Amino acid sequence: MMLRWxxxxxxxxxxxxxxxxxxxxxxxxxxPVADPAGWLVIHASQSGQAQAxxxxxxxxxxxxxxxxxxxxxxxxxxxxxxxxTHALFxxxxxxxxxxxxxxxxxxxxxxxxxxxxxxxxxxxxxLGDSSYKHFxxxxxxxxxxxxxxxxxPLAERIEADRSAPTALQRWQRTLSELTGAxxxxxxxxxxxxxxxxxxxxxxxxxxxGPCYLIELRPLNTEALQWQAGDIAEIxxxxxxxxxLQAPRDYSIASLPADGCVQLLVRQQRNxxxxxxxxxxxxxxxxxxxxxxxxxxxxxxxxHLPPGDFPLVLIGNGTGLAGLRAWLKARAARGHGRNxxxxxxxxxxxxALLCDxxxxxxxxxxxxxxxxxxxxxxxxxxxxxxxQRAALLREWVGAGAVIALCGSLQxxxxxxxxxxxxxxxxxxxxxxxxxxxxxxxxx
Numbered sequence: 001m002m003l004r005w006x007x008x009x010x011x012x013x014x015x016x017x018x019x020x021x022x023x024x025x026x027x028x029x030x031x032p033v034a035d036p037a038g039w040l041v042i043h044a045s046q047s048g049q050a051q052a053x054x055x056x057x058x059x060x061x062x063x064x065x066x067x068x069x070x071x072x073x074x075x076x077x078x079x080x081x082x083x084x085t086h087a088l089f090x091x092x093x094x095x096x097x098x099x100x101x102x103x104x105x106x107x108x109x110x111x112x113x114x115x116x117x118x119x120x121x122x123x124x125x126x127l128g129d130s131s132y133k134h135f136x137x138x139x140x141x142x143x144x145x146x147x148x149x150x151x152x153p154l155a156e157r158i159e160a161d162r163s164a165p166t167a168l169q170r171w172q173r174t175l176s177e178l179t180g181a182x183x184x185x186x187x188x189x190x191x192x193x194x195x196x197x198x199x200x201x202x203x204x205x206x207x208x209g210p211c212y213l214i215e216l217r218p219l220n221t222e223a224l225q226w227q228a229g230d231i232a233e234i235x236x237x238x239x240x241x242x243x244l245q246a247p248r249d250y251s252i253a254s255l256p257a258d259g260c261v262q263l264l265v266r267q268q269r270n271x272x273x274x275x276x277x278x279x280x281x282x283x284x285x286x287x288x289x290x291x292x293x294x295x296x297x298x299x300x301x302x303h304l305p306p307g308d309f310p311l312v313l314i315g316n317g318t319g320l321a322g323l324r325a326w327l328k329a330r331a332a333r334g335h336g337r338n339x340x341x342x343x344x345x346x347x348x349x350x351a352l353l354c355d356x357x358x359x360x361x362x363x364x365x366x367x368x369x370x371x372x373x374x375x376x377x378x379x380x381x382x383x384x385x386x387q388r389a390a391l392l393r394e395w396v397g398a399g400a401v402i403a404l405c406g407s408l409q410x411x412x413x414x415x416x417x418x419x420x421x422x423x424x425x426x427x428x429x430x431x432x433x434x435x436x437x438x439x440x441x442x
Contacts, residue, residue, distance in 0.1 A: 041057050086120075089143075116149070122146060122151055127160050172186055226261075235295075314405075336364050
């Protein structure tokens with residue numbers, strides 16, 4: 001066993017060194033170069049929304065005759081910002097004020113530096129959710145950092161609560177004022193009606209909130225266009241006759257070949273014991289065969305990379321939804337080197353879709369399956385990863401991609417720490433830089 005562990009450790013160490021060198025060389029070749037006469041449009045995205053708004057903003061600039069280059073904040077470095085003269089930043093916030101994955105490398109590598117950005121003028125749109133304590137936390141942090149480095153704002157920072165239309169309209173007016181063009185006519189998200197076909201309770205008797213498999217079928221089959229990792233944006237109603245409310249995002253658990261959007265939804269309750277607006281609409285208030293307003297949204301940061309490689313899937317609770325879509329996509333391609341580490345409360349009540357997972361295992365599509373039940377003294381998924389550290393190193397050394405889906409508080413942070421403990425801080429950073437760690441956390 002010690003020889004096996006030592007060989008795995010050497011394999012990972014060699015991979016870290018070679019991958020880091022290769023990444024640095026490739027990064028140097030593809031590093032963006034700022035056009036002093038043009039605009040940088042930089043997005044820090046978690047679920048694809050900031051990226052979509054950045055692309056729309058760049059289109060507005062280009063329509064006004066301006067040159068515009070769109071890129072992720074992770075692609076920006078000190079040299080790029082020092083050379084730039086005009087920039088737009090669209091920044092999401094993850095969880096309680098954290099940087100999104102689309103900014104993680106920038107935060108670690110660039111923000112600790114002291115830069116001379118006196119020649120940079122910028123505007124910033126911060127995206128957030130006011131139900132969290134640190135609303136727009138990363139957008140505010142980025143804005144303060146830019147000003148500390150000498151960059152000068154072209155306009156006051158705009159903060160959008162759940163992409164509120166009024167805030168986006170202010171951003172459009174800001175773009176109009178900066179370019180001299182007529183205000184852009186950005187239409188609100190185009191929702192289409194889907195039919196609630198199935199609502200099945202998956203965890204009867206659970207000590208946790210009831211979790212449902214929700215199946216939505218399109219009224220028009222042309223709507224069946226998405227890929228594993230994408231988001232279903234649902235605009236709920238308080239009653240079937242009421243107006244649409246602010247949308248909620250859900251990881252899609254199915255593929256277009258299934259003919260429907262499937263979701264895993266845990267019913268949430270407010271302080272008065274009433275079902276939450278979004279989860280209550282899907283799990284209780286919307287009648288079967290009722291119409292649900294849905295918009296499919298691309299989530300590039302959680303798309304399945306191409307190729308046949310080992311895949312380590314880690315999640316808990318309703319996070320199984322996004323991981324299930326990945327497994328379905330892998331099964332359709334005949335790629336069987338898959339390992340799932342999934343956590344819930346108790347095997348007797350919370351074994352979500354366990355029959356399906358075990359079927360995949362019998363078929364050879366899921367050779368490693370770790371089901372971890374915390375209420376049975378088995379710990380959490382991060383504990384199981386530490387117990388199987390040697391195997392994880394072997395898989396990573398063989399080129400594995402790691403996908404994480406589930407709760408940000410507790411699970412995601414605990415898994416991040418476990419991965420760092422097992423692979424080393426530099427090894428984990430290299431994986432992220434190579435796009436071999438994908439996250440859909442909430």
